[in-house]
Amino acid sequence: MNDLPERKIIEHLQYSDANRFLSELLSLQESIPTQQTPLIYRGSAIADWGLVPSAFRPQGVQRLERLLALDVSTKFANDSSLHKQIVAEFTAVRLFYKFANHQGIARPSVSDEIHHLLMQSAFRMNPKSFMALVGAHFWKWPPPDLRPIIGLAQHYGVPTRLLDWSRDMLVAAYFAAKSALEFPIEGNLAVWIASPDILEAHNLPLVMEMPSYSYQIDVVEVPYAGNPNLAAQKGLFTNATPTRPRIQELGHAPEQIDLVHAVSTLFSQSKGSAVDGMVNRRPKPDDLLPPMFFKATLPRSEAKPLLRLLRSRGYDGARLFPGLKGCEISMAEMEVIY
Template sequence: MAFSEVIKVQEFDCADSVLLEFVKSSDTERLFRGQGDSTWGLAPSVCRDRHTSFFLESVVDERFPDGPKVFNEIVNLSNFLNACDRSGLRVSGDSHMLRHALENLVIPNSESRHVDPIKYSGRWPGNDRSILQFMAQAQHHGVSTRLLDWSKSPVVAIYFAIEQLIRQFDQEASAGDLCVSKVRELITDQKLAVFSLDIKSVNAYREQFTVVNVPGFTSVNLAAQQGVFTVMQGHETSELDMLQNKHLLHLFTKYTFPIRLVPELYEKCSLLGVNAATMYPGYDGAAKMCRQEVLIADLRQKLLNLNET
């Protein structure tokens, strides 16, 4: 079934209208997520990770088909923790429970018993705060997890939708795939999206998903981005796309806008204090902003050239 048939959708054709709507809808009971392509679902990064070990897949028990994916996620988290230790870096949520869970492949539960996440993959990662906090830190540094990023700010969500789009343009240009016809196709067919999630009734759906708030010191980027996470509960990896859960669809609104608005929206977001330099505080963020300025200027020129043809 098409998203537009089950989710409230608002389409915009003017940059000022986009910002006005998002500022009006910004409140403490809504979260926002920007995506560079309006056709994408709401699946966490672990669903897009294709690097599950061939060895793991070859020895998987047919009774537990999701086991290798969960095992791979836990191993990646364990490797990140060990790398932090070797580098003398602070581990967010560090606790005996966290280290015991990762080292022994167990999930702590409310009854102080340990559950095997390979056999009972739907129970991973559980609700232990130290594990969720550490997963949030790992994800913000590039480790794939089943947490899904959101922001309390709609302007931040707009920025990340734009960032994903211009990264796509940059990758295709580097691969030599961004010819004039391809640019015209993208600009004509592709839209960006910002999803809003109504969390007023979140307790009524705690069996389906959880909203995870973590301390600002978890990651300087997380604090700057006003980051929050959701995690699906009781689902295997293949079922983590929130848009595939019919019980949750009424909680979402999808806002879409065309690529031609991107240069103007990028500038307006920056004027509001949201750009790579502020979202990624430090030298890396400054360098990222320099690159994005070039990409936005290039996109603006491509749009002008298409208008003239």
Template sequence: MKSAYLVWTEAGNSNQAIGDKRKGAAVEELITEQKFASLDEFWDALSPIGKIFGNPLTKFIYRGQSDGDWKLVPQVYRQAIIDRYRTGMHAALGKDHIGQTHFEWWLLESFLYHCDQRGLAIPGDSMEFRKFFEIQNIMTVNGIANHGWPQMQVLPMMAMAQHHGIPTRLLDWSSNAMVACYFAAAGAVNKPTPQTGQTLAVFGFTFNSYRREVGFRHVRVPGSTSANLSAQGGSFILVNNNGYRGEEFAIDADLESTLNSTDRLIKLTLPIELAGELLMRCHKFGFSAATVFPGYDGAAKAVLERQLAVSFLERLV
């Protein structure tokens, strides 16, 4: 069964511009959703040689989410993340775009500090980068308007930090639909109290990578940035959420709101009751925590997730 979301086409340099354009822009069907009740049909639909994603002239990237109702919102834009981590001095800095930039810089600076404490290498590191990343320079560059944030020099470290749990304005995507499938299923089976009646989702996204886009950026960094990144065939979508000093930062800004007529976002959903079976199938095809998180921790995680998949139906409430 198919349905379509209706979204406004253009996005401006700030959230206010996006909102203004929504009021008068033409409406197009930019996001299609296909709902599956069968695991076999869902699996076949994700095939790189299937009807949906099999066109050799169209390149898709993929993302899996454990809740089909969630929008594509970067972690550092989410209300729950801001409430939990933007505290103390950062809460006092105000709710505008410049205060948010300072908060995001502080997360990365703290990550950099602790990596230094343990002698861990940072991608793109150099004396020149350290000079560039000083708060005085970051605020000089982004202190009135932050439309360039994060700058190109910051992206490799931001990508590494994202892959190790730091909230950023990057959304993880993969060139492999099966990797996205794994993350959707694993996220569901790891829920302490999964709810009957929910869905999980895998997104396929294609866009014109050569256009000058203000709504989002496709970010690719070298595979050597992180072992996880290369194992997952990973890249990122940076959802722009920029503006001026004194202009309130937009909470929960999502990718869907930035799309225009050259983009196509396809969403496939599956009942959450099938998450355990989906994870077991991913394992059979060679996609598990052990493959997407290379190392001992990934191997251990694969063991435990397999047991959670087996007991999943018993834990549904």
């Protein structure tokens, strides 16, 4: 029996110019073996950033804390618990939904019960009421019924624990390059590539009955209706949640969940088990297993050339932000990159 190397966590791909970066990525997406579902892509202005949702990044945490303090008075003063984090995330989404509703702006449809939950303000005087309403989903926050509106809020800058991805590699490259313009040119931008089949490999009934697994990872697809930006960007999300946390963790600061850590932890925990044979099955005995993630990097000094290449392929602000705002974004991009 061949002693083949184990699956890599990250395959690092380094490029120095925008032309090669784009052409190699286009070739790569055709060559990566997948099982059932197409690959997904995520752009990042700073290659060293992990795959951490905005709700757990320092700026996102600070913003959520400010919103919570304004909406719930001082009930959570000096509280760093997981309970507080979830209530803060819900508060931000609830405020977003209420303001959108007051303006008559189209939103993803939700049930009457969820609409009432998002519109009411009486519960804020007693955070326990919130736990009673969504307690069944507490450890799998956010609950499925809230994900469409959370996905919309995420696309308008509200910190959430959903992590943005796209089914279109060029969309991810656009956002990596566009956001890179806001940072010093020293350093690299990145495009991450992942397979939903690998991310969700451990989401099997057999696996979830085993208490030793630390995380559940879901690829979250919300309806595009009422979310034109998400539709234009072919967007979807990932959500990593700890499984079966202990009740005493209610009083502890929430874990900062990095998707790379969560996926690699699951594969490590399944090593040697029956599940290992399923998720690491090789189509042929001598086949090498694809890595859990690909990470392609490019100097941020190449962000403008990359945006010019993407614009020549029809990827610009007007395409990815439907409406008049997208037209203005595209005009502003022209002024910067030419």
